[in-house]
Amino acid sequence: MHSFDFNQVIHSSAGLFRLLNLHNWADEVEKTFEIENEEDDIFDLMRSHHLSHTIIMPSYRFQLEHSNEFAQKMNVGIQRIGLDTYITDSFKKDATNHFVESDFNITARFDKPYALLYSWDMHHECTHGLSGHQIRALFSKNQWTGMTSQEFLVAQSRCLVNSEQKDKLWTWLVDSSNDALTSVGFLDNSAIKVYTCKQGSMNEERGALVTHIIPLREVKEYKRD
Helix, strand or coil: CCCCCHHHHHHHHHHHHHHCCCHHHHHHHCCCEEECCCHHHHHHHHHHCCCCEEEEECCHHHHHHCHHHHHHHHHHHHHHCCCEEEECCCCCCCCCCCCCCCCCCCHHHHCCCEEEEECCCCECHHHCCCCHHHHHHHHHHHCCECCCHHHHHHHHHHHHHCCCCCCCEEEEEEEEECCCEEEEEEEECCEEEEEEEECCCCCCCCEEECEEEEEEEECCCCCCC
16 A cells, blocks of 8 residues: 555445445445545554554444345345355354444544455454453553444455455454453454354454544535525
């Protein structure tokens, strides 16, 4: 990457959503928005923090309002392109299309569409081997943002569509968590899975992704008297 092109990111994000059968998501991110940072500053931010990917996401409120529709439509869309999803609230149960309604790190996402900056190798060693409670405390202490379940599913889909990564991945989705549960994302053999763990669960192999969120501002036209 040699620059950050906001319009190109919007175009590619909308194209991905349409490919995944999420046409209302595409319509939402294609509204007229402007980014609240200079493009050169975003490029410098991504370079300094080794963040290699960007997706424009609808507001978290929009995602909640269309949660069941998201799961159903995305399952259809992703199967059309030869992938598979498994969305559930327990690793061993049948898929339920259930997502944790998070109470953690969603303020900047809630009312506005936003740019999600991320990289699949941003697992700090200190995030491994922690429980859900501990991972939330660590992210809060360091003022880090992580990933939500919806972000993980969309971002992994794009990754696999573009043949960018096929290695096994197992990560806390700390920004889809509440006092009782923390979500987990899992990739294995081109199957993208999201499930939830009790807050006391921990595993030495599982860390958490560190991301950056940039809210967008809607551009409105005003009539002059």
